[in-house]
Amino acid sequence: MPSGDRGRELWPPLPYVDWKDTLYAVHRWTQVVGKMRLALTPLVNHWWNSTLVVTPRGLTTLMIPSGDDAFQIDFDFVDHELVVVTSRGGRSAIPLLPMSVAQFYRQVLELLARLGVPDPGILPVPVEVATAIPFMDDLEVRPYDREKVRRFQDVLIRTQFVFDRFRADFLGKASPPQFFWGGFDLASARFSGRRGPAYAGGSAPNVHIHVMHEAYSHELIAAGFWLGSDDTPRPEFYSYAMPAPPGLAEATIGPESAGWVAARGEFILPYDAMRTAADPAATLLTFLQSTYDVAADLGAWDRPLLEERPRCDCVRLPSSSHADG
Incomplete structure (x- = not known):
């Protein structure tokens, strides 16, 4: 990397x-x-x-x-x-x-x-x-900065690469990386296979509560990349569990630049801390894996079922280019 x-x-x-x-x-x-x-x-x-x-x-x-x-x-x-x-x-x-x-x-x-x-x-x-x-x-003319948009696109591509690599190690139900235009974030989620409790939290601004009921109908651990807002003026990676298992806020994760934000109920890795690390992609992957590990363990997920690939009696594995024939 x-x-x-x-x-x-x-x-x-x-x-x-x-x-x-x-x-x-x-x-x-x-x-x-x-x-x-x-x-x-x-x-x-x-x-x-x-x-x-x-x-x-x-x-x-x-x-x-x-x-x-x-x-x-x-x-x-x-x-x-x-x-x-x-x-x-x-x-x-x-x-x-x-x-x-x-x-x-x-x-x-x-x-x-x-x-x-x-x-x-x-x-x-x-x-x-x-x-x-x-x-x-909405009649105010807004600027369109081509250079900034192109940077944003570059970051989306590289974030997707890391999210794809992270998703590849999970065998259960998992979303592909998707861009949610409501929150303007690139996100992916893993699911335990169990229904979640009835959602009893709040809703995002100007969003009907049913949107949240559908989104959190089943237990999940999600991670994503967000560009920030006036209240939080910096881009960040985030990770959370729904529902959050007891003890999640006190769990140890990596890297050292990441941590729990109680007001938001999720782990945060500042984008600038990741991008200035010695190996940015590896730093992001550490954040994704460590936050999943603690949430899955505390939530009593069946990790062998969800992560261990079945063994077969093949003498050797086919190469990816010959996997279908």
């Missing part, structure tokens, strides 16, 4: 205060697009049907049904455009530029109409934000 100066090049700085206005815009834009996927796809447990997915160039909805046809919306943070393609061969794009949320929303609907895609009919109000200005009423 890259270390030292090379590691810091791969994990660029993302100071919240330097790009919070661009972040505001891109966050709302992803909500516009994510809500379209949510509106047109069947519910998958824990809202997995609503999330966006990291690509080499940005974020994608993957395929969305529209009657007997389909379309897909991609944020391209390399060429800085929003691209829509359809199953009928259509393709159209709009440039990502400084603009208001209202202008972006209007342009997306116009783009879909040009391609013959009906209005998805979303609820045009943002969620998981303290001040929920309806999209069409």
